[in-house]
Amino acid sequence: MYKHLFFDLDHTLWDFEKNSRESLADLYQAFSLQTSNIAELSVFQQEFSVVNKRYWSLLERNEITHEELRRRRFRDTLVNLGVDADETFGLQLNEAFLELLPQKSHLIDGAIEVLDFFAPNYELHILSNGWQHVQVRKISSSKIDHYFKEVITIERAEARKPDKKIFDYAVKVTNAKLSECIMIGDNFEADILGAINAQMDSIFYNPDNIEVTQNPTFEIKRLIELKEIL
Template sequence: MYKHLFFDLDHTLWDFEKNSKESLADLYQAFSLHNWNLSELSAFQQEFSVVNRRYWSLLESNQITHEELRRSRFRDTLVNLGVEADETLGLQLNEAFLELLPQKSHLIEGAIEILDFLAPHYELHIISNGWQDVQARKINSSKIGHYFKEVITNERAEARKPDKRIFDYAIQVANARLSESIMIGDNFDADIMGAINAQMDSVFYNPDSFVAMQKPTFEIKKLIELKEIL
């Protein structure tokens, strides 16, 4: 039934949380954040995860811009932890983070196994709301670029998930048919509602058992379960 599989990247194939924690540990050392009344690395990592997710949610609902996310997420993280941080320090941390993060290579459990299984039978693509250069480096570092024919980002499509336009663009550049395409992602609002908006079938990768108001075409807890669907 399907010929084209469109994967989200962060949190679906590329292990953002694990790679982010490593990068934040590097920042903690490089910027000597222990001298800023930040005695616990784990608190820094945990607070950034919460703040970053909130900012991405705002971005995906078009309430803020990419630039606002870049400018504010580290400043807010530090301020929430009681550090007097200004926008300049926040930007410095963000730029260092974006340099470190794409060098990390941890993938979600089962990613390589399922990509090896699918690649001989389907055309695989990425649809991501991340920045083009950052996502390209992540794919390169984790050595999965050879699996994918097209990597579609919001910069290429001039739209971001869940906007129908990024899915329409992906279908066009992949030379695919909607009826032969399926979206696979972890973010219900961006990936699954985006696919529903575009009238594309979807697989909700849902390891945390998020309860959604609308049903995706399929739902899995582990990537390897794609073998039962595809």
Template structure:
């Protein structure tokens, strides 16, 4: 039934949380954030995770721009931890983070096994809201670039998930038929609702048992479950 599989990258194949935690640890030490009265690395990592998810949610609902996200997420993280800082220092941290992060290579459990299983029989692609250069480096660092035909980002499509335009663009550049395509992602608002709004079948990678108000075509807890669907 399906010929083209469109994967989200972060949190679906590429283990953003693990890679981010490693990068944040390096930032914490190299910028000596303990001297700013952030006594626990774990507090810095946890607060950034909360702030970053909130900002990405705002970005995907068009409440902020990419540039605002880049400038504010570290500033807000530090302010929430009681540090008197400004946007310039937050941007400096963000630039260092974006240099470190794509060098990391941790993947979600089962990612390589399922990609090896699917690659001989399907055309595999990425649809991501991340930055083109950053996502390309993540894919290269984790040695999965050979699996994918197209890597489609908001920069290429001039739209981001859940906007239908990015899905239409993906179908256009891959020469895929809607009826032969399926989206696989972890983000309910961006990946699942985006695909539903584009009338594309969708697999919800849902390890946290999120209660979906609109049911996806398929719901899985582990990537390896794709073997039962595809």
């Protein structure tokens, strides 16, 4: 039935949390944050994770811009931890983070097995809300770039999930039929509601058992379950 599999990248194939923690550990040392009232690396990592998720949620609802996310997420993280930080220092940390992060290579459990399984019989693509050069570096660092025919991001499509435009662009650029496409992602609002709005079938990768307001075509808790569905 399906010929084109569109994968979200972060949190679906590429282990953002693990790669982020490693990058934050590098920042913690490089910027001597242990001398700035942040006694524990784990506290810095945890607070950034909370702040970053909140800002990405706002971004996906079009309540802030990508530039605002970049300016504020590290500043807010530090301020919340009692550090006197301004946006300039926050931007310094953010730029260093974006340089480190794409060099990390940890993948979600089962990612390689799933990609190996589907690659001979399907066209595989990335459909991401990230920036093109960053996402390309991530898949290259984790040595999965050869699996994907297209890497479609907000820059190429000039739209962000859940906007229908990015899904329409994905179908067009891959010369696919909508009925032959399925979206696979971990973000219910961006990936699944976006696909539903675009009338594309979807698979919700939901390891945390998040309650949903609409039903995806399929739902899985482990990537390896994709082999049973497709």
